[in-house]
Amino acid sequence: MGHDSSLAVGEESVKVLHQHWKTLVGPVAAGLLVVVALAAAEALIPGNKYSAIERLAVGVVALALLIWWLLLPVLVWRTTVYELTNKRMRLRDGIVTRNGRDIPLSRITDVSFRKGVLDRLLGCGTLVVESAGEHGELALTEIPHVERVSSLLFQLVENERLGDDRVPPDRSDDRPAYD
Numbered sequence: 001m002g003h004d005s006s007l008a009v010g011e012e013s014v015k016v017l018h019q020h021w022k023t024l025v026g027p028v029a030a031g032l033l034v035v036v037a038l039a040a041a042e043a044l045i046p047g048n049k050y051s052a053i054e055r056l057a058v059g060v061v062a063l064a065l066l067i068w069w070l071l072l073p074v075l076v077w078r079t080t081v082y083e084l085t086n087k088r089m090r091l092r093d094g095i096v097t098r099n100g101r102d103i104p105l106s107r108i109t110d111v112s113f114r115k116g117v118l119d120r121l122l123g124c125g126t127l128v129v130e131s132a133g134e135h136g137e138l139a140l141t142e143i144p145h146v147e148r149v150s151s152l153l154f155q156l157v158e159n160e161r162l163g164d165d166r167v168p169p170d171r172s173d174d175r176p177a178y179d
Contacts, residue, residue, distance in 0.1 A: 010087075016084075018144075019142040019143070020142040024073065072095075079098075108131050111150050113143075115146060123144060127140040
């Protein structure tokens with residue numbers, strides 16, 4: 001892992017996360033629906049002197065819908081990053097402009113998670129982080145392996161309270177794929 005210049009001196013990245021792939025199921029389904037509708041529209045446009053313009057219009061509308069319903073959500077998913085370091089929790093998002101929020105581990109007062117039935121089947125959930133300060137509770141949805149992440153964050157918070165700079169091992173590969 002290369003050194004990230006945005007980390008403070010002595011700070012190490014422990015875990016970098018994106019939302020679970022299930023957040024892309026809806027946009028991919030919408031994209032497939034647009035492609036099927038485009039193919040149907042192309043087949044149903046009668047051959048007349050305006051058919052080229054009609055096909056072009058249908059293609060432009062389909063392209064706009066693909067960008068709006070598929071490309072944009074994929075870019076949002078890809079550019080939204082949650083990172084745990086041995087000093088803080090970093091939240092970054094934004095496609096054109098970037099937004100960032102850092103929560104020092106020393107300000108985190110509680111770490112918990114929620115998992116519904118579908119979340120349990122797919123191995124994801126909502127990570128709930130409470131911090132002292134103006135923002136209070138932060139809920140990060142669709143976190144893969146949320147129980148492991150919750151445990152890791154709890155351990156990092158405890159290490160920070162004890163003044164222990166050691167980075168706990170990431171045991172993502174040691175446990176089964178289901179939670």
